[in-house]
Amino acid sequence: MITIIRISAIALAAAFLTPVSALAYIDPGTGSYVIQLVIAAFVGVMFSLRIFWKKIVRLFKKGGPGEPKADDKPLAP
């Protein structure tokens, strides 16, 4: 985790302080690999939170008066 934080700090600093030079496409693979680990970890958390949030919202909506619950469906004759 500490490595990831260090990498993201370096990358962040690099992104915002220096213009990117043409050197990057000598071997862009390594940098893409490393940054993806950072980005994927971050967006993964956001993604989980969003799903969690949606579930909560749905729960409240389901509980609301106007919305019929799945269990309320009449049984097939």
Place this chain on the structure above:
Amino acid sequence: MISPSPPEDRPHPGSFRDPSGFLFRRDGVLYRQVNAVYREHYDAFIGGGLYKTLTDAGLMVRHEEVDVPPAEPATAYRIIRPEPVPFISYPYEWCFGELKDAALATLRIQKMALERGLTLKDASAYNIQFLGARPVLIDTLSFEKLRMKPWVAYRQFCQHFLAPLLLMARRDHRLGQLSRVFLDGVPLDLASRLLPPSTRLRPGIAMHIHLHAASQKHYATRAVELKERRVSLVSLKGLADSLERLVLRTEFRLTRTEWGNYYKGTNYSDASFEDKKRIVAEFLELVKPRTVWDLGANTGVFSRLASDRGIPTVAFDIDPVAVELNYRQVVKGKEADILPLVLDLANPSPAIGWANAERDSWLARGPVDAVLALALVHHLAISNNLPFAMVARTLRRTCDRLIIEFVPKSDSQVRRLLETREDVFPGYTQKEFEEEFGRDFVIERSVPVKGSERTIYLMKARDDRA
């Protein structure tokens, strides 16, 4: 023959990068050999149901497993025959909307693959083709079993899709042409430099472009030991989701003037316009072409005379805004037979890639049964100084039947072109036009357009000039 086709039973010259298999052509039929090294992944793709899910969703071309001798028996596992795509187009010929829809299709495919324990190992824009308004994946060998590693196609997706889309939307729509120069997509350091500085404050763009480019730069000259790292499924889904949300938010906005200009600005009265449509439709009925290219199609009004008759039609125009408007109409109407593309006829798509053979030139993707060239010849002859003879010679290579409009110098559109340049075109007369085109074509019909000074011709290519 316009350009040499790949030799029989040889791998297609653009199909060598992937060891999983290759395309080859035999007796005019396109096949794909699946190699034994790819067996495990291919079986998981077919057996696990992802193939069915994707084809049912219209996101992937269908194929059939066939029992024909492999092109390279030593490495073969299966031979498949993919459903043919009517016209192969390339990302640098797509308008913004087409590139965006191709990007979204790629991400939807990746999300569906993740649900079934697979992942895309390629996210190349060249793997997407259009069947009408529908972008489909054509490379059946693009998947591999999910091993909880970083998404191997992440960089490719950013270079092939994200960078050109953002550049078109946030800097200038003409930057889509960069894909023609950079075969493996727009380098991210270049995209990072070209994008407006304000994009650094947008989290999605900051991450996937600016940080990504900075990280590439940081590690480009450093020897680092990369340990195998695991990435969780939720992170991989989050990555696809984050890219999808960014692409969805990226819009190509047209100004009100741009919209308006396409509805006026012709010197046709409504009656002449209707007469022109009637003449073109009549010629199409007469010729009954199986394939049509409309050159200088604008927003595709005349292309639709062909495509609405169920004829696969490619509507080319130099103006990306016109192509964008045309594509939006295709999507809205779920039109199946028309494909709008950006093309500068005076400098059409060349053959590019290794040995100039990976991506075909524009001419090599023809000929078609019929070409429409309406309100075009004055642009070529006067704006581009192209002699009639050269226009006729090239059009002869694109089609068997030519439906072409002659616009005389007295026409207000031509007068406008001549306003800002010296009239060095003494040969721009209807007589000269007929004479020069008559060398490459037999003029079968010519009909004046009512209420205008224009004439529409139906011509047939001369066999002796092929």
